[in-house]
Amino acid sequence: MPTVLETRIRNRFRVQPNHANNNETLHGGTLMKWLDEVGAMSAMRFAGETCVTARVNELDFVRPIGLGDTALVEAYVYDAGRTSVRVAIRAWREEPRTGETEGTTESSFTFVAIDADGTPSPVPELSVESEEGRQLRDRALGNES
Template sequence: MASISETHMENRERIQPNDTNNYGSAHGGNIMHWMDEIGAMSAMRHAGDTCVTAHVSDLDFRRPVPQGDTCVISAYAYATGESSIRVRIQAFHENPRTGEREQTTDAYFVFVAVDEEGTPVAVPDLDVETDECETLRNAALSGENSD
């Protein structure tokens, strides 16, 4: 049984000209792609199997990530079903020189663990072993489907 903290991971992407839209900020499709990738890795860390995207909800773009800044994607699993893993994923823009960070995007993804034939497989329960894990899980659960 994995814990929430063991599924927590981050990735960074430097926003280059090819990553931008007409307004000089990261294209939303690129951010979604990066969120999907890190979310799947978080889910796979828990499941120990390949995980595929089944559902995306509450994908909110709050502010842009300017060209030249770094897009930091943070993800962690916070709940499981029989074969599904719910993952909270957040994006931030980060100044690469100062490390100052501001949240830009928030989303909730559901991944399903599958075997080599693509058939859903059972996943273990998610362990909430520390107060920090409990705080992360509660933050994700309270933010799901909220406006």
């Protein structure tokens, strides 16, 4: 059984001019793409299968990420059904010169595991074996709308 912490993935994306909107901040659609990509990687690590996006359960943009900043995206599995995987995904604005971070985005996506034929595939049970994993799972369950 995979654990919450084994599914945790962090990735960074440098916000370039082609990612920006008219306000010189990261375009929301670009951030959604990055959230989806990192979330899918987490779901696939858990399921051991290709996972496709089934639903955006929640997506809250709290503050923008500026041009020249780094978008830090973190995802981890916090719940699983028979073929579905729920992934908590957060983003921060990171100042690349200092590493200072500020939370910007809270979200939760549902992915479905599929086999080589594109048919939904069973996923394993999720294990919570550490206090840190328990805290992450509890946080995600408490934030879900």
